[in-house]
Amino acid sequence: MKPKGYLPAEPERLDATFAALADPTRRAILARLASGPASVMELAEPFAMSQPAISKHLKVLERAGMVSRGRDAQRRPCRLEARPLELARDWLEEYRQFWEGRFKKLDALLDEMKAQAKAKVSQGRRRGKP
Amino acid sequence: MKPKGYLPAEPERLDATFAALADPTRRAILARLASGPASVMELAEPFAMSQPAISKHLKVLERAGMVSRGRDAQRRPCRLEARPLELARDWLEEYRQFWEGRFKKLDALLDEMKAQAKAKVSQGRRRGKP
DNA sequence: TCATATAATAACCTTTTGGTTATGAAACCA
DNA sequence: TGGTTTCATAACCAAAAGGTTATTATATGA
Numbered sequence A, B: 001m002k003p004k005g006y007l008p009a010e011p012e013r014l015d016a017t018f019a020a021l022a023d024p025t026r027r028a029i030l031a032r033l034a035s036g037p038a039s040v041m042e043l044a045e046p047f048a049m050s051q052p053a054i055s056k057h058l059k060v061l062e063r064a065g066m067v068s069r070g071r072d073a074q075r076r077p078c079r080l081e082a083r084p085l086e087l088a089r090d091w092l093e094e095y096r097q098f099w100e101g102r103f104k105k106l107d108a109l110l111d112e113m114k115a116q117a118k119a120k121v122s123q124g125r126r127r128g129k130p
Numbered sequence C: 001t002c003a004t005a006t007a008a009t010a011a012c013c014t015t016t017t018g019g020t021t022a023t024g025a026a027a028c029c030a
Numbered sequence D: 001t002g003g004t005t006t007c008a009t010a011a012c013c014a015a016a017a018g019g020t021t022a023t024t025a026t027a028t029g030a
Helices: A010-021 A024-033 A040-044 A051-063 A083-093 A102-126 B010-021 B024-033 B040-044 B051-063 B083-093 B102-126
Strands: A067-069 A078-080 B067-069 B078-080
Touching: A010 A024, A010 A051, A010 A083, A010 B010, A010 B024, A024 A040, A024 A051, A024 A067, A024 A078, A024 B010, A040 A051, A051 A067, A083 B083, B010 B024, B010 B051, B010 B083, B024 B040, B024 B051, B024 B067, B024 B078, B040 B051, B051 B067
Parallel strands: none
Antiparallel strands: A067 A078, B067 B078
């Protein structure tokens, strides 16, 4: 059995985090929680969706470690846990050099060279060279 | 009908991007493409998976605008498009202040105050005060 | 003690996802 | 020309996702 405070290892955690972020309702919930903890009712209010649906979304976020919950009378206040967001951001940051454009130029250059080489071959063919 | 060079608008694009990133196979494909364009066969090689499965993954990445494809004889070389990664990273960056810890302290403080207030009430109750 | 508020769970349904095999199409090459 | 390579598409399947309504559990508070 999984230990109580179970949190998934690196790749599974990224799976869960990115999957959680793929839903607009859940992203909106995270945005709301960024301005402070909130109860399930409070979180559900802006959405045209049943309470169980919101509870399901919260469970997804909780299993990804992005939300933790406390106790306040009948309420189960949710709070944002930022660590998974940070890890996701770190993962994306690895591609920074890419969108900074340093690679695009190299790619373009390689493509051009390839195209020229091919053009030469075709030219050779047309001239009857083997 | 959607125009030819269709790319989804802001929220749908984030949906597609994060959903694409949620699969480890697709993340591995992106990592491979970060070191340069590759054909479908080349991309499929490391995986214990059929070629159509890889083609499906590529279509997901393509629909998210994260991969574009060229033509080289029978091959359809894939290249990484970094823009969606950049947008995803930008979205995450909004939560930076959170993992930097500036909010956690406030949250903790608020919780502590609430707990103390509650403790006082209970104490009052035990002493028989209404 | 009992009605109420908050939230979770169960059971169900539909759509999407991630995989398979089989087949088809396009371009190369001998 | 005709076989080979590369890739896409179709048809199918099981499991997961995202929603619903109905029900249950827990704690409050009068």
